[in-house]
Amino acid sequence: MAMRKEDYLISLIVPVYNEKETIELFVNTVEQKLASIWQHIEIVFVDDGSKDNSAQIVEGLIAKGKPISLIKLSRNFGKEAAMSAALDLVKGDAVVPMDVDLQDPPELVLEFVRIWKDEGIDTVYGVRVDRSQDTEIKRVTSGGFYYVFNKLSNKVKIPANVGDFRLIDRKVVEAVKTLGETNRFMKGLFAWPGFSSKGVAYERPQRSAGTTKWNYWKLWNFALDGIVSFSSLPLRIWSYIGCGIGLLAIIYMIFIIVDTFMFGVDVPGYSSTMCVVLFLGAVQLISIGVLGEYLGRVSEEVKHRPVFVVSKIKGALSDKLEKGT
Ligand code: UDP
Ligand code: MG
Numbered sequence: 444m445a446m447r448k449e450d451y452l453i454s455l456i457v458p459v460y461n462e463k464e465t466i467e468l469f470v471n472t473v474e475q476k477l478a479s480i481w482q483h484i485e486i487v488f489v490d491d492g493s494k495d496n497s498a499q500i501v502e503g504l505i506a507k508g509k510p511i512s513l514i515k516l517s518r519n520f521g522k523e524a525a526m527s528a529a530l531d532l533v534k535g536d537a538v539v540p541m542d543v544d545l546q547d548p549p550e551l552v553l554e555f556v557r558i559w560k561d562e563g564i565d566t567v568y569g570v571r572v573d574r575s576q577d578t579e580i581k582r583v584t585s586g587g588f589y590y591v592f593n594k595l596s597n598k599v600k601i602p603a604n605v606g607d608f609r610l611i612d613r614k615v616v617e618a619v620k621t622l623g624e625t626n627r628f629m630k631g632l633f634a635w636p637g638f639s640s641k642g643v644a645y646e647r648p649q650r651s652a653g654t655t656k657w658n659y660w661k662l663w664n665f666a667l668d669g670i671v672s673f674s675s676l677p678l679r680i681w682s683y684i685g686c687g688i689g690l691l692a693i694i695y696m697i698f699i700i701v702d703t704f705m706f707g708v709d710v711p712g713y714s715s716t717m718c719v720v721l722f723l724g725a726v727q728l729i730s731i732g733v734l735g736e737y738l739g740r741v742s743e744e745v746k747h748r749p750v751f752v753v754s755k756i757k758g759a760l761s762d763k764l765e766k767g768t
Contacts, residue, residue: 454535458525492519512758
């Protein structure tokens with residue numbers, strides 16, 4: 444039973460940042476692996492302000508007549524912003540965000556499309572079963588992140604070991620487009636609309652060429668972005684911690700008063716005083732820090748700055764936008 448129309452279009456949206464080594468290999472591999480549905484595929488590259496000739500390489504491929512478009516951003520805005528740019532502009536009946544380094548195996552898209560078409564599922568996401576390519580630290584920290592995120596966020600849950608690689612139906616795309624926040628934690632935003640979803644397991648290979656654009660500091664900030672934009676528990680929890688500590692302080696106070704009345708004044712109290720002062724100081728600094736995390740993001744949001752700026756659009760997509768279809 445086919446649930447979707449027969450002349451569907453799948454837009455592969457591919458952010459690229461300094462990827463001159465990987466672009467052609469990506470296009471060739473996709474063309475070969477997706478040969479059976481090639482007439483339904485368009486590839487939309489978003490050049491995220493690359494400093495190498497990535498954009499020229501893409502334009503070269505467009506000139507060869509491949510079903511490719513290029514959205515060139517005016518500078519480096521980050522992968523999340525690049526994906527948002529593509530989501531805003533593409534016309535596909537379904538959209539598949541993919542990395543250009545072939546870490547998202549193109550053949551899996553066949554399975555995504557099959558499930559989307561035949562089972563009518565709206566989001567089909569890839570689940571990494573084997574993280575053996577990652578270091579132990581990376582696995583532990585990422586496992587910890589999903590756990591904390593899902594514990595703190597009570598409405599939007601994100602499945603563990605799922606990246607951006609997924610197929611999303613047009614109606615999910617439209618729902619995501621209504622989310623106006625500047626902070627684009629895409630995994631969360633993709634999960635936000637809900638609708639039906641299903642995971643497909645896959646093994647994530649090594650990067651085809653070039654080097655990763657991530658480091659631990661960036662990942663840490665990315666994780667904070669995600670948690671802060673989907674949960675306000677870290678912000679609210681301080682009133683409870685404050686109440687708890689206040690209660691302990693009262694108990695301790697009663698103890699000191701009783702102690703003084705019963706056994707007289709006992710001057711040496713340096714260590715206990717220091718402990719209390721240092722502990723409370725730390726608690727206050729942490730809570731102010733948490734406030735800062737939110738306040739900083741609130742100030743980002745109230746500025747209402749656009750998430751990205753497009754400098755030019757090339758290929759089939761630019762014609763479609765002109766015609767407004
Ligand atoms: N990328 C981007 N803008 C950036 C950093 C990365 O568009 O500022 C793209 C990059 O070109 C690639 C994808 O995001 O297509 C994933 O990047 P990478 O492979 O470095 O991340 P990893 O797979 O190591 O998480
Ligand atoms: Mg990669």
